[in-house]
Amino acid sequence: MHCTVGEPPIPVWVPRDASRDSHLGALIPFDDALPQRLAAVLRLWHALQGPVQPDVELTAQRRRRLVLALRAHDGHRGGHSYRDIAIGLFGAACVPRGAAWKTHDLRARTMRLVADAIALRDGGYRALLRLGPRLKLAR
Numbered sequence: 001m002h003c004t005v006g007e008p009p010i011p012v013w014v015p016r017d018a019s020r021d022s023h024l025g026a027l028i029p030f031d032d033a034l035p036q037r038l039a040a041v042l043r044l045w046h047a048l049q050g051p052v053q054p055d056v057e058l059t060a061q062r063r064r065r066l067v068l069a070l071r072a073h074d075g076h077r078g079g080h081s082y083r084d085i086a087i088g089l090f091g092a093a094c095v096p097r098g099a100a101w102k103t104h105d106l107r108a109r110t111m112r113l114v115a116d117a118i119a120l121r122d123g124g125y126r127a128l129l130r131l132g133p134r135l136k137l138a139r
Contacts, residue, residue: 012044058128065113066120066128072110073117086110 003012014024026041028034058066068089075085086095086106096104120128 069113069117069120072113073121076114076117082107082110082114085114089113 003014018024026044028037028041071089072085075088080088083095083101086109089110090106095101095106101107116124
C-alpha cells in the first residue's frame with residue numbers, strides 16, 4: 001500500500017498486512033548510490049519522528065535554474081518559439097526585437113535552458129539524485 005509521511009509528504013510503500021505496531025525495514029541495494037539511499041532512509045526516519053528537514057543539497061541558484069528550465073521545456077513542448085519562451089521567462093522588456101534577438105545573450109540562455117530540460121527529461125534527472133548527501137563510509 002502506498003502512503004505519505006511527513007510535511008512535505010514523502011511517498012512510502014508499506015506492505016498491506018503491516019499494522020501500526022509493525023516494525024518497518026528498508027531494503028537498500030549496495031550500489032554506487034548507496035550513500036544517497038542511506039541518506040534518504042535517514043530522512044524518512046526523521047520524517048517519522050517529526051518535521052522533515054529541508055533539502056540543502058541544491059543551492060537556491062541551482063533550484064531557480066531548474067525551475068526556469070522546466071518552464072522553458074513546457075513552452076518548447078507547447079510549440080512556442082525561443083523568443084516567446086524568453087518573454088515568458090524574463091519579461092518582454094528584456095527581450096529585444098528583430099535582428100538584435102539573434103545575437104542576444106537571452107536567446108542563448110533560453111536555448112540552453114531548453115536543452116538542459118530535455119537532457120533532464122531524458123534521464124539526466126538522475127544526476128540530481130546523485131547530488132545528495134555524501135555519507136562517508138568506513139573502508
